[in-house]
Every structure is written in structure tokens, then in C-alpha cells.
Amino acid sequence: MTIPTLCEFCRYHKSVVxxxxxxxxxxxxxxxxxxxxxxxxxxxxxxxxxxxxDEANSSTD
Ligand code: SF4
Incomplete structure (x- = not known):
């Protein structure tokens, strides 16, 4: 189970693997x-x- 964290929904997070x-x-x-x-x-x-x-402005290009 993944515990929800604010960071997932924050514009300042970056996922690093x-x-x-x-x-x-x-x-x-x-x-x-x-x-x-x-x-x-x-x-x-x-x-x-x-x-x-901001999903409206989160284009990935
Ligand atoms: S500011 Fe940093 S620590 Fe705080 S919710 Fe955003 S990514 Fe997480």
C-alpha cells in the first residue's frame, strides 16, 4: 500500500529513481x-x- 503524501501533488517535487x-x-x-x-x-x-x-499549465514539452 502506498501512503499518500503531499509531495506527490506539489509542484516542487521531482521523482528520482x-x-x-x-x-x-x-x-x-x-x-x-x-x-x-x-x-x-x-x-x-x-x-x-x-x-x-497546476494541471492546466503542466505541459511536459
Ligand atoms: S515543498 Fe517540498 S516538502 Fe513540501 S510538499 Fe512540496 S515537495 Fe514536498
Whole structure:
């Protein structure tokens, strides 16, 4: 069972897959703001930095 985490729905997350196939969620806010860990312990259930992914503008091209 996968526990839902805020990061999955946050515009700042990036999915990273290790060489062994494990998947990690990287927080891109960590680059600019030290209080956000690069790999936040999951699941994140509350986060001040959360911003919902804007699906209307999330084109992948
Ligand atoms: S800002 Fe918060 S919710 Fe968004 S990816 Fe980073 S830790 Fe997750």
C-alpha cells in the first residue's frame, strides 16, 4: 500500500529513481530554502511550502 503524501501533488517535487529501482521524492525547494530537506521523510502530511500542481499549465514539452 502506498501512503499518500503531499509531495506527490506539489509542484516542487521531482521523482528520482535510484539504480536499484527505489523511488524517492526530491523537494526542489531545498535548493533555495535550507529548511526543506532535499529528500523529505515520507509521507509528508503538512508542509508550508506546498503548492498544488497546476494541471492546466503542466505541459511536459
Ligand atoms: S515543498 Fe513540501 S510538499 Fe512540496 S515537495 Fe517540498 S516538502 Fe514536498
Amino acid at each position: 535510484s539504480g536499484k529501482g527505489s523511488r524517492f521524492l526530491m523537494c526542489q525547494k531545498s535548493k533555495d530554502e535550507k529548511r526543506y530537506p532535499k529528500y523529505p521523510p515520507q509521507p509528508v502530511i503538512d508542509c508550508e511550502g506546498f503548492e498544488k500542481i
